[in-house]
Amino acid sequence: MRQPKILLVDDVDYSRQLLRNNIMALAATKLLKNRSYNFFNAGTATDANILFRLHQPDVVFLDIELPDQSGLELLAQFKQQKPECCIVMISGASTLENVTQSIKMGAATFIVKPFSGDKILAAMRLMEKRFHQITTLNDS
Amino acid sequence: MTSSKQILIAEDDSFLLSLLELQCSSMNMQTCCVENGEQLIAEALSYQYDIILTDIQMPLCDGIQAMQILRRLGYDRPIFAMSADSLDCAGFDCILQKPVDIDQLAGLCDQTPQQHKVQLQINSELTDLFYQNLAQLSQDFTTALQQQDVTTMRQICHKIKGGAASFGHMNLSQLADRMQHRLANDSPDNTLFQESRQFLLILQQSGADNEAT
Numbered sequence: 216m217r218q219p220k221i222l223l224v225d226d227v228d229y230s231r232q233l234l235r236n237n238i239m240a241l242a243a244t245k246l247l248k249n250r251s252y253n254f255f256n257a258g259t260a261t262d263a264n265i266l267f268r269l270h271q272p273d274v275v276f277l278d279i280e281l282p283d284q285s286g287l288e289l290l291a292q293f294k295q296q297k298p299e300c301c302i303v304m305i306s307g308a309s310t311l312e313n314v315t316q317s318i319k320m321g322a323a324t325f326i327v328k329p330f331s332g333d334k335i336l337a338a339m340r341l342m343e344k345r346f347h348q349i350t351t352l353n354d355s
Numbered sequence: 356m357t358s359s360k361q362i363l364i365a366e367d368d369s370f371l372l373s374l375l376e377l378q379c380s381s382m383n384m385q386t387c388c389v390e391n392g393e394q395l396i397a398e399a400l401s402y403q404y405d406i407i408l409t410d411i412q413m414p415l416c417d418g419i420q421a422m423q424i425l426r427r428l429g430y431d432r433p434i435f436a437m438s439a440d441s442l443d444c445a446g447f448d449c450i451l452q453k454p455v456d457i458d459q460l461a462g463l464c465d466q467t468p469q470q471h472k473v474q475l476q477i478n479s480e481l482t483d484l485f486y487q488n489l490a491q492l493s494q495d496f497t498t499a500l501q502q503q504d505v506t507t508m509r510q511i512c513h514k515i516k517g518g519a520a521s522f523g524h525m526n527l528s529q530l531a532d533r534m535q536h537r538l539a540n541d542s543p544d545n546t547l548f549q550e551s552r553q554f555l556l557i558l559q560q561s562g563a564d565n566e567a568t
Contacts, residue, residue, distance in 0.1 A: 229518065230518065232480075307516055311415060322428075328520070329521040337403070337429070
């Protein structure tokens with residue numbers, strides 16, 4: 216089984232690090248099916264675009280509020296390039312508008328900060344389910 | 356000892372909401388109350404509740420829409436609906452007839468397993484990164500305040516709100532949330548800048564607390 220590729224997009228360094236550490240901790244304690252992941256980090260939409268094209272990640276954790284472009288615009292671009300990519304939107308505050316927009320544009324789920332272990336686990340389990348469905352389909 | 360179950364209650368009738376809150380508290384449950392579907396979605400995505408109990412007819416977004424949005428986002432925990440009319444809608448775990456039979460609700464809550472809580476892992480390297488970021492944001496807020504740049508001040512508050520709570524600064528997170536709303540909605544007058552200066556002092560103190568430990 217190949218390692219899933221995860222792109223973390225957030226302009227705050229420690230948010231990306233926190234996500235990475237906690238996903239790895241969940242994997243180490245066998246709460247996730249996969250034991251390891253390939254991570255890529257972007258602090259801006261520009262970097263995220265480059266890394267997305269280069270690595271074609273399976274999962275993206277995408278902050279809505281980025282310094283150079285809206286995360287929602289980036290979501291649309293990513294889904295256009297790779298429709299099967301699972302995208303988790305992240306925001307400091309959810310509004311009905313940004314949640315429904317995210318769904319319409321193809322986001323798999325939505326996390327409202329502050330992060331918690333439960334929220335990261337719930338998002339990762341959903342991602343795993345989708346990832347395995349996609350890889351099973353591709354393998355058959 | 357296990358902690359009590361957490362229930363999120365959505366009801367736009369303030370009397371019924373207070374009554375349900377009281378009844379659920381008497382069942383030894385921790386309650387959070389909201390008054391419309393938009394708040395329900397925000398709260399359900401912000402914290403991991405064991406149970407959601409929602410009215411159907413509510414302003415901004417009704418209970419069915421809110422449930423469908425949450426299910427679409429992969430929310431797989433129990434959602435119970437309350438309705439005065441007969442209702443047949445996939446997605447709810449149970450539909451309770453209004454007025455709610457409290458014994459029926461208590462039975463459902465008893466049957467619902469408490470969710471296993473996963474602790475957030477935060478090591479010293481991560482904590483250092485957080486405080487470095489907080490120091491930088493404190494400097495940026497000082498500059499923005501001097502220039503009366505309300506937009507930048509609001510963006511900084513937004514960042515602090517999202518991060519501080521993960522690192523145990525609940526009070527700072529709540530203050531940043533309130534400051535962010537004030538900066539977004541209120542006119543930039545002396546009162547607002549005075550309040551911003553007070554917020555800056557608390558922000559600087561939060562960073563200084565770390566240096567002292």
